[in-house]
Each structure stands twice: as structure tokens, then as C-alpha cells.
Amino acid sequence: MSNPGLRVVFAGTPEFAVPCLEACRASGAEVVAVYTQPDRPAGRGRKLTPSPVKQAALAAGIAVHQPESLKSADAQQALAELKPDLLVVVAYGLILPRKVLAIPRFGCWNVHASLLPRWRGAAPIQRAILAGDAESGVDLMQMEAGLDTGPVLLERRTPITREDTGGSLHDRLSVLGAEVLADGLRRLLAGDMPSAVPQADDGVTYAHKLDKAEAKLDFRRPAIELERQVRAFDPWPVAEGEIADEHLRIWAALAIDTPHQATPGSVIAASRDGIDVACGQGALRVLAVQRAGGKRIGAADYLNARPHLLPPRHPDGSV
Numbered sequence: 111m112s113n114p115g116l117r118v119v120f121a122g123t124p125e126f127a128v129p130c131l132e133a134c135r136a137s138g139a140e141v142v143a144v145y146t147q148p149d150r151p152a153g154r155g156r157k158l159t160p161s162p163v164k165q166a167a168l169a170a171g172i173a174v175h176q177p178e179s180l181k182s183a184d185a186q187q188a189l190a191e192l193k194p195d196l197l198v199v200v201a202y203g204l205i206l207p208r209k210v211l212a213i214p215r216f217g218c219w220n221v222h223a224s225l226l227p228r229w230r231g232a233a234p235i236q237r238a239i240l241a242g243d244a245e246s247g248v249d250l251m252q253m254e255a256g257l258d259t260g261p262v263l264l265e266r267r268t269p270i271t272r273e274d275t276g277g278s279l280h281d282r283l284s285v286l287g288a289e290v291l292a293d294g295l296r297r298l299l300a301g302d303m304p305s306a307v308p309q310a311d312d313g314v315t316y317a318h319k320l321d322k323a324e325a326k327l328d329f330r331r332p333a334i335e336l337e338r339q340v341r342a343f344d345p346w347p348v349a350e351g352e353i354a355d356e357h358l359r360i361w362a363a364l365a366i367d368t369p370h371q372a373t374p375g376s377v378i379a380a381s382r383d384g385i386d387v388a389c390g391q392g393a394l395r396v397l398a399v400q401r402a403g404g405k406r407i408g409a410a411d412y413l414n415a416r417p418h419l420l421p422p423r424h425p426d427g428s429v
Contacts (some may be wrong), residue, residue, distance in 0.1 A: 119194040121145040122127035125162040127200035137295040207321035217255040221287040229319035230258035239342035261306035275344040327351035329375040333365035362398035382410040
């Protein structure tokens with residue numbers, strides 16, 4: 111049995127969710143309303159700014175709702191009056207009470223940026239990189255009362271490479287999320303509801319929200335862990351550390367297997383290719399940094415400002 115008049119309410123807030131909103135609009139379902147977080151102060155002027163999802167919804171002429179919470183009877187009544195067949199939730203940022211989950215005829219779907227049950231919670235993309243996971247992905251999940259505990263309807267996977275940052279993986283998963291949602295909606299509209307597969311009991315991990323205090327690099331740790339930290343925290347909160355007595359934001363770095371007896375945190379080599387900092391195991395080759403009040407620059411430009419870090423040149427010009 112097909113569902114030609116499927117009424118969808120979309121709930122999402124950040125840029126990550128915008129492709130999923132577009133997938134809903136392109137599916138043939140009717141997007142009757144969008145729910146998103148209230149406007150928040152942003153930028154240097156702290157001006158109230160609409161979320162990326164709100165901006166996309168208004169541009170498409172879709173009604174926008176921005177309740178502070180969905181716990182009140184009034185908020186729940188307002189949602190029920192929209193008569194949604196399905197509520198699609200993508201990085202919305204608000205808890206959905208049981209009464210809300212029960213409103214749509216087909217319940218609530220969530221696009222989650224991990225391979226559940228690994229990395230339930232707020233920061234699955236960065237936590238996967240930090241942990242050295244070989245792959246990530248997106249799950250289309252049927253929501254229930256627990257935090258990211260519902261059965262999985264569909265899944266897309268992608269490898270995590272050593273070139274991936276929090277930003278690049280975020281962007282790739284955002285696209286994959288729209289693809290998996292589009293597939294789910296296509297099947298639902300055709301009357302072929304995807305089977306809900308319960309999550310495994312083993313392998314449950316929690317992706318805690320990122321804390322700016324985590325950005326500090328501890329050079330006593332293995333270099334490969336610090337490389338992951340640098341990659342995971344690009345573009346936010348950005349790794350930082352002390353190099354040659356200067357506090358720097360570190361935007362790009364590569365772990366190298368350089369044996370040494372140096373004190374962790376000391377510079378053991380410097381060239382136009384990078385600045386090698388001793389770690390508890392191996393060394394971290396710092397490739398791009400940002401000085402206080404400055405912009406992101408490559409290691410070569412940084413060394414132009416601090417030439418004393420470079421090895422002395424011989425009279426013939428060699429190093």
C-alpha cells in the first residue's frame with residue numbers, strides 16, 4: 111500500500127541537517143512544517159541568527175516552529191495539529207518526549223552520524239576520528255525513548271582516512287545522511303517500509319559533547335593519538351599546544367615514526383616541510399598553525415617569522 115499524501119514534519123538545526131531537509135522536499139512527501147532551535151546570538155556582534163535549517167525552510171516557503179522545548183502540552187498540541195504521518199529528526203538538539211514520539215502515524219525517524227550502537231550521543235563524528243575508527247557512516251533509526259537506542263532501518267558506510275578531519279567527515283556524512291533518508295522515504299512512499307533491526311547489545315559507546323579543554327595537546331602521548339586529535343578538532347575547537355615556548359593553534363599535523371630520546375614537547379627538527387615535535391612515542395610533524403591574533407599559516411611561513419628554529423646553514427648554503 112503506497113502513501114501518496116505522506117505528511118512530514120522535519121526537525122533539525124545545523125548545516126549538517128540541510129541536505130536531509132532537501133531530501134524530504136524532493137521525495138514527493140509533503141513537508142508541512144519545520145522545527146528548529148530558537149535563533150541564537152552569533153558572530154562578533156552577538157546578533158540573533160536563524161539556524162541554517164530555518165534559513166533553508168524559509169527560502170522554500172515552509173512554516174517554521176521554534177519552541178524552546180517540546181515538553182509542554184501546548185507544544186505537543188501544536189505538533190499534533192499538523193497531523194504528521196512522520197517526524198524526521200536530524201541534529202535537532204531537543205529531547206523528544208514519549209508523547210511526541212507517539213504523535214506521527216509512522217513514528218519518528220532520526221538520521222544519526224555513526225554506525226550504531228557505536229557512538230550514541232552528541233559528537234559521534236569527532237569521537238570516531240579520535241578513537242582511530244576505520245570507518246563511520248550514517249544510520250536511519252526509528253526513534254524510541256532512549257538516547258539513540260532505537261532499531262536501525264537503513265545504513266550507509268564510509269571509510270575514515272588519515273586525511274579526514276572533523277569537517278571533511280561531517281560534510282561527507284551529511285550527504286550520506288540525505289541519501290539514506292531519501293531511500294527510506296522512497297520505500298515508505300511505495301508502501302515498502304524498511305525493516306527495523308534492533309541494535310546489538312555489544313559495542314555500545316557514548317560520544318560525549320566536545321569540550322574546548324580537550325583541545326590541549328599533551329605531547330607525552332603517542333604521536334598518532336595527537337594527529338587524530340588535530341584532525342578531529344578541525345574546524346572546532348582546534349587543537350592547541352606549546353611549540354618552542356609559543357602557544358599555538360595547530361590546524362594540521364602528521365604522526366611520524368621518528369625514534370628519539372628527546373623530552374616530549376621539544377622541537378627535534380624543523381624544515382619547510384614541518385616542525386617535528388617529540389612525543390611520548392614518535393613525533394608530531396606540525397604542518398599548519400595559527401599564532402595569537404593571526405590567521406592559519408603553513409609551517410614554512412611560521413618558520414619565516416621564527417628562523418631560529420631552523421637548523422643553521424653551512425657557508426655553502428647546505429643545512
